[in-house]
Amino acid sequence: GLYASLLLTQTPEHxxxxxxxxxxxxxxxxxxxxxxxxxxxxxxxxxxxxxxxNMLGKATYSTNVSQDKFSVxxxxxxxxxxxxxxHLQPSDSGTYYCSISQSxxxxxxxxxxxxxxxxxxxxxxTTQTPQSKKPVLWITxxxxxSREGMxxxxxxxPAKRALL
Numbered sequence: 001g002l003y004a005s006l007l008l009t010q011t012p013e014h015x016x017x018x019x020x021x022x023x024x025x026x027x028x029x030x031x032x033x034x035x036x037x038x039x040x041x042x043x044x045x046x047x048x049x050x051x052x053x054n055m056l057g058k059a060t061y062s063t064n065v066s067q068d069k070f071s072v073x074x075x076x077x078x079x080x081x082x083x084x085x086x087h088l089q090p091s092d093s094g095t096y097y098c099s100i101s102q103s104x105x106x107x108x109x110x111x112x113x114x115x116x117x118x119x120x121x122x123x124x125x126t127t128q129t130p131q132s133k134k135p136v137l138w139i140t141x142x143x144x145x146s147r148e149g150m151x152x153x154x155x156x157x158p159a160k161r162a163l164l
Contacts, residue, residue: 007031010098010109018120025112027098028125035081036099036106037072050096053081088116106138 002154009028017023034054052060053072061067069092070078071084085092093116098109 007102008098008100008109012112012148013077013110014113014115016115017088017118019089019118021088021116021118022084024085025083025096025098025114025152027081027083027109029081029100030079032079035072035101036098036101037070037083038099040095040097040111042094051083057152086113090116090118092116093141132154 007030011026011028015023015025026064029035032055034052036052037050038049040047049062050065051062051070051072054060057072057074059067059072061070069085069087071086073082073084074080075082081098083096083098092115095111095113097111099106101107
Protein backbone atom coordinates (compact mmCIF):
# COMPACT_ATOMS: atom_id res chain seq x y z
CA GLY A 1 0.00 0.00 0.00
CA LEU A 2 0.98 3.60 0.59
CA TYR A 3 3.57 2.83 3.25
CA ALA A 4 5.50 0.57 0.92
CA SER A 5 5.51 3.04 -1.95
CA LEU A 6 6.95 5.73 0.34
CA LEU A 7 9.91 3.51 1.16
CA LEU A 8 10.76 2.00 -2.19
CA THR A 9 10.15 2.94 -5.80
CA GLN A 10 10.64 0.46 -8.61
CA THR A 11 11.06 1.30 -12.31
CA PRO A 12 10.23 0.62 -15.10
CA GLU A 13 6.76 -0.95 -15.01
CA HIS A 14 7.10 -2.98 -18.21
CA UNK A 15 9.99 -4.35 -20.26
CA UNK A 16 9.65 -6.23 -23.54
CA UNK A 17 12.96 -7.48 -24.89
CA UNK A 18 14.46 -10.18 -27.08
CA UNK A 19 16.06 -13.49 -26.17
CA UNK A 20 19.79 -13.21 -25.28
CA UNK A 21 19.52 -9.48 -24.50
CA UNK A 22 20.10 -8.08 -21.03
CA UNK A 23 18.00 -5.74 -18.95
CA UNK A 24 18.04 -3.73 -15.74
CA UNK A 25 15.39 -3.03 -13.10
CA UNK A 26 15.88 -0.12 -10.69
CA UNK A 27 14.79 0.03 -7.06
CA UNK A 28 15.15 3.28 -5.12
CA UNK A 29 15.12 3.06 -1.35
CA UNK A 30 14.35 5.84 1.09
CA UNK A 31 16.65 4.25 3.66
CA UNK A 32 19.84 2.28 3.48
CA UNK A 33 19.08 -1.37 3.92
CA UNK A 34 19.58 -4.69 2.20
CA UNK A 35 17.31 -5.48 -0.73
CA UNK A 36 15.67 -8.74 -1.81
CA UNK A 37 14.67 -9.55 -5.38
CA UNK A 38 11.80 -11.91 -6.21
CA UNK A 39 10.11 -13.10 -9.38
CA UNK A 40 6.43 -13.95 -9.63
CA UNK A 41 5.87 -16.62 -12.24
CA UNK A 42 2.38 -16.59 -13.77
CA UNK A 43 2.96 -20.06 -15.25
CA UNK A 44 4.04 -21.68 -12.01
CA UNK A 45 1.88 -19.39 -9.82
CA UNK A 46 4.55 -18.79 -7.21
CA UNK A 47 7.08 -16.28 -5.89
CA UNK A 48 10.68 -17.26 -6.40
CA UNK A 49 13.46 -15.73 -4.31
CA UNK A 50 16.37 -14.73 -6.56
CA UNK A 51 18.99 -12.78 -4.66
CA UNK A 52 19.56 -10.69 -1.52
CA UNK A 53 22.09 -7.87 -1.53
CA ASN A 54 23.13 -6.58 1.89
CA MET A 55 24.24 -3.05 2.75
CA LEU A 56 27.87 -3.94 2.07
CA GLY A 57 26.90 -5.01 -1.45
CA LYS A 58 27.44 -8.70 -0.78
CA ALA A 59 24.94 -10.82 -2.70
CA THR A 60 23.37 -14.07 -1.47
CA TYR A 61 21.79 -16.11 -4.24
CA SER A 62 18.98 -18.65 -4.15
CA THR A 63 20.27 -22.18 -4.73
CA ASN A 64 18.91 -22.51 -8.30
CA VAL A 65 19.79 -18.97 -9.44
CA SER A 66 22.75 -18.37 -11.74
CA GLN A 67 25.19 -15.64 -10.67
CA ASP A 68 26.14 -15.19 -14.34
CA LYS A 69 22.55 -14.29 -15.11
CA PHE A 70 21.57 -12.10 -12.12
CA SER A 71 23.61 -9.40 -10.45
CA VAL A 72 22.73 -6.53 -8.12
CA UNK A 73 24.49 -3.19 -8.39
CA UNK A 74 24.24 -0.51 -5.76
CA UNK A 75 24.43 3.18 -6.51
CA UNK A 76 25.09 4.59 -3.05
CA UNK A 77 24.68 8.22 -4.03
CA UNK A 78 21.06 7.73 -5.09
CA UNK A 79 20.29 5.05 -2.52
CA UNK A 80 19.25 2.74 -5.30
CA UNK A 81 19.89 -0.84 -6.31
CA UNK A 82 19.53 -2.26 -9.77
CA UNK A 83 18.98 -5.87 -10.75
CA UNK A 84 20.81 -6.79 -13.95
CA UNK A 85 19.58 -9.85 -15.84
CA UNK A 86 21.62 -11.13 -18.76
CA HIS A 87 21.33 -13.94 -21.36
CA LEU A 88 17.55 -13.48 -21.26
CA GLN A 89 15.34 -16.43 -22.16
CA PRO A 90 11.53 -16.63 -22.52
CA SER A 91 11.57 -18.59 -19.22
CA ASP A 92 12.84 -15.40 -17.49
CA SER A 93 9.52 -13.71 -18.22
CA GLY A 94 7.56 -12.76 -15.12
CA THR A 95 7.02 -9.91 -12.69
CA TYR A 96 10.11 -8.90 -10.72
CA TYR A 97 9.87 -7.26 -7.31
CA CYS A 98 12.44 -5.58 -5.13
CA SER A 99 11.69 -5.91 -1.46
CA ILE A 100 12.95 -4.75 1.92
CA SER A 101 12.44 -6.18 5.36
CA GLN A 102 10.81 -3.69 7.71
CA SER A 103 9.99 -4.65 11.32
CA UNK A 104 9.59 -8.34 10.37
CA UNK A 105 7.44 -7.54 7.32
CA UNK A 106 8.51 -7.77 3.71
CA UNK A 107 7.60 -4.66 1.74
CA UNK A 108 7.39 -5.13 -2.02
CA UNK A 109 8.07 -2.64 -4.77
CA UNK A 110 5.43 -1.99 -7.43
CA UNK A 111 6.78 -4.74 -9.70
CA UNK A 112 8.31 -4.81 -13.18
CA UNK A 113 6.70 -7.00 -15.81
CA UNK A 114 9.36 -8.56 -18.01
CA UNK A 115 8.44 -10.28 -21.25
CA UNK A 116 11.19 -12.02 -23.22
CA UNK A 117 10.30 -12.88 -26.82
CA UNK A 118 12.29 -14.56 -29.58
CA UNK A 119 11.41 -11.85 -32.07
CA UNK A 120 9.96 -8.44 -31.49
CA UNK A 121 6.82 -7.92 -33.58
CA UNK A 122 7.81 -6.29 -36.86
CA UNK A 123 5.63 -5.30 -39.81
CA UNK A 124 5.49 -8.20 -42.32
CA UNK A 125 8.14 -7.91 -45.02
CA THR A 126 6.21 -8.25 -48.27
CA THR A 127 6.76 -6.57 -51.59
CA GLN A 128 2.97 -6.26 -51.79
CA THR A 129 1.59 -3.84 -49.26
CA PRO A 130 -2.18 -3.57 -49.68
CA GLN A 131 -2.19 0.13 -48.69
CA SER A 132 0.14 1.52 -51.35
CA LYS A 133 -0.96 -0.83 -54.14
CA LYS A 134 -4.71 -0.58 -53.57
CA PRO A 135 -5.56 1.05 -56.92
CA VAL A 136 -3.58 -1.63 -58.75
CA LEU A 137 -5.39 -4.37 -56.83
CA TRP A 138 -8.76 -3.09 -57.98
CA ILE A 139 -7.66 -3.08 -61.61
CA THR A 140 -5.97 -6.47 -61.58
CA UNK A 141 -8.27 -8.12 -59.09
CA UNK A 142 -8.18 -11.57 -60.65
CA UNK A 143 -4.37 -11.66 -60.53
CA UNK A 144 -4.15 -10.07 -57.09
CA UNK A 145 -6.68 -12.45 -55.57
CA SER A 146 -4.65 -15.46 -56.62
CA ARG A 147 -1.35 -14.05 -55.35
CA GLU A 148 0.14 -15.74 -52.34
CA GLY A 149 -0.44 -14.05 -49.00
CA MET A 150 -3.33 -11.94 -50.26
CA UNK A 151 -6.52 -12.76 -48.46
CA UNK A 152 -9.69 -11.93 -50.36
CA UNK A 153 -11.04 -10.16 -47.29
CA UNK A 154 -8.04 -7.80 -47.40
CA UNK A 155 -8.90 -6.88 -50.98
CA UNK A 156 -12.54 -6.15 -50.08
CA UNK A 157 -13.71 -8.07 -53.12
CA PRO A 158 -16.66 -10.43 -53.39
CA ALA A 159 -15.24 -13.90 -52.86
CA LYS A 160 -15.84 -15.49 -56.26
CA ARG A 161 -14.45 -18.96 -56.66
CA ALA A 162 -14.03 -18.33 -60.38
CA LEU A 163 -11.25 -15.82 -59.65
CA LEU A 164 -9.15 -18.50 -57.99
